[in-house]
Amino acid sequence: MITASIVGATGYTGAVLTDILDGHAHVQIKTLTSKSYVGRRVSEVFPHLRVQGIYREYSLDAVQGSEVVFVCYPHGEAHSVVAELVEAGCRVVDLSADYRLKEPRDYEEWYGFRHPRADLVSEAVFGLPERYRAEIAKARIVANPGCYPTGMLLGLLPVVDEIDESGVIVDSKSGVSGAGRTPTEKTHFCSVDENFKAYSEVGHRHTAEMAQELALAAGRFLAISFTPHLLPVDRGILSTLYFRPKAGLMGTEAWLERYRAYYQAEPFVEVCDHAPSLSEVVHTNYCRLTVREDKAAGVVKVFTVIDNLVKGASGQAVENMNIMFGLPEDAGLRRRV
Ligand SMILES: NC(=O)c1ccc[n+]([C@@H]2O[C@H](COP(=O)([O-])OP(=O)(O)OC[C@H]3O[C@@H](n4cnc5c(N)ncnc54)[C@H](OP(=O)(O)O)[C@@H]3O)[C@@H](O)[C@H]2O)c1
Known part of the structure; x- marks a missing residue:
């Protein structure tokens, strides 16, 4: 014990x-x-x-x-x-x-x-x-x-070597429990219920941790533009991550294969074919993610979900x-x- x-x-x-x-x-x-x-x-x-x-x-x-x-x-x-x-x-x-x-x-x-x-x-x-x-x-x-860096890093670690010099856009939506138990005007039920907004639009503190760990994994600096949003739910973070691949596009299935190979032995990361939702992971220690290639825009999009209080x-x-x-x-x- x-x-x-x-x-x-x-x-x-x-x-x-x-x-x-x-x-x-x-x-x-x-x-x-x-x-x-x-x-x-x-x-x-x-x-x-x-x-x-x-x-x-x-x-x-x-x-x-x-x-x-x-x-x-x-x-x-x-x-x-x-x-x-x-x-x-x-x-x-x-x-x-x-x-x-x-x-x-x-x-x-x-x-x-x-x-x-x-x-x-x-x-x-x-x-x-x-x-x-x-x-x-x-x-x-x-x-x-941190909660946001966890979802973001799990979504990008398998592809850090593929991200071009334009860096990464991190667009995250979090439930209100991410702000802790003491209510504020921003997290009051009446401010959040039936509502949705961005906050700390530039320079959220978690950007430092994301940049540090992404640079350590990639062996080079990668710019990160991170925008958190407050969702009218208790728990969960959905992050959509965008990057341009430096060696060009290779098709969604090839990206999925890379993620499946990278995480095949991991007990708490699940690569799925569909766009995952918060209800699939809240109250659990799992991160679920998928990836899509947007050929028209020349970008790759990764979607990750976690429970901010668990994983x-x-x-x-x-x-x-x-x-x-x-x-x-x-x-x-x-x-x-
Ligand atoms: N919430 C999330 O999703 C999340 C995710 C990842 C990391 N974190 C981090 O984990 C830590 C705890 O987060 P939380 O959401 O659990 O916060 P929380 O709900 O606000 O709880 C904070 C705890 O710390 C105590 N506390 C508050 N002010 C204190 C002070 N000045 N000195 C000593 N103790 C104090 C409180 O004690 P009493 O209530 O007994 O007075 C309470 O037990 C934070 O650093 C947060 O950034 C939070």
């Missing part, structure tokens, strides 16, 4: 993590922490969770002895807790953005804080199993990818834990959450 704790367990990602870990045959939950719900029962805060447990205030003592700790704090709040935990001997999966960027000075530009731990930034492994499985297995800190966050975090502890990669991840 692996002893696991969740720091910031009362957010949306923390609640889904609690559910997955509670049903995981190899995990015992030690501590669930909160700021606002200390002393309250899990089933009182989240009546749909049939999980025993009471939220405690975070302290190193409260989680000490956990073999793995999942940190589900907002960006800027996580890095010091992650550092403290690693130094106390815990392995950490950080769901925030605080260790995803490789260049410490990028945190100032994209997230507005000076990162105090350049040493740990360089040590952290970007937790996309389909790309970094071997590194994740040995990591002390796994920087769990885009907590499910992928558990997948990373499974890899870190030598468990079957799909342990605890085959049921709907």
Whole structure:
């Protein structure tokens, strides 16, 4: 049994993590922490969770002895807790953005804080199993990818060498849970219901992570124009990715073959023939995708769907834990959450 704790367990990602870990045959939950719900029962805060447990205030003592700790704090709040935990001997999966960027000075530009731990930034492994499985297995800190970058990277990794110098257009639509549990004017029911709009039209923070990982995979810089949109649904992200192939068109079937070959051994990426919909993946850890060649326009279009809270966050975090502890990669991840 692996002893696991969740720091910031009362957010949306923390609640889904609690559910997955509670049903995981190899995990015992030690501590669930909160700021606002200390002393309250899990089933009182989240009546749909049939999980025993009471939220405690975070302290190193409260989680000490956990073999793995999942940190589900907002960006800027996580890095010091992650550092403290690693130094106390815990392995950490950080769901925030605080260790995803490789260049410490990028945190100032994209997230507005000076990162105090350049040493740990360089040590952290970007937790996309389909790309970094071997590194994740040995990591002390796994920087769990952002939700938009997960869908985007899974859609482009098989073809990074084929993208021409015009780069990539990433057009994504997300459910409202992507913004976390605290409502804002933008995410209020009355703003979102029966409505649809773009936001952070240029320069969304996830662009930095997408550009970093696409460049590392391609071995060269590729420009990314990313536009997120807010869908009037709870969960799920659909991304449509556009690029021009540098060696010319080769037909939809040839692209599909490339994707099928690349992902044939992957437990959580499904290449399909149809344009996938959110309902096929929400509440699961699967990414489903397909590709089309648009001959008239000379572009290739890739369509990917994930659940932002599962493959885009907590499910992928558990997948990373499974890899870190030598468990079957799909342990605890085959049921709907
Ligand atoms: N939502 C998504 O789809 C998604 C996907 C991928 C990654 N992420 C990332 O995962 C992290 C958690 O996201 P979430 O959606 O679960 O957020 P959330 O619903 O807003 O929950 C945040 C959690 O952090 C705690 N918290 C809030 N402010 C804090 C502070 N100043 N200091 C310490 N704790 C604080 C909250 O505690 P109390 O409520 O107990 O006060 C809550 O447990 C974020 O960094 C987010 O960017 C989210």
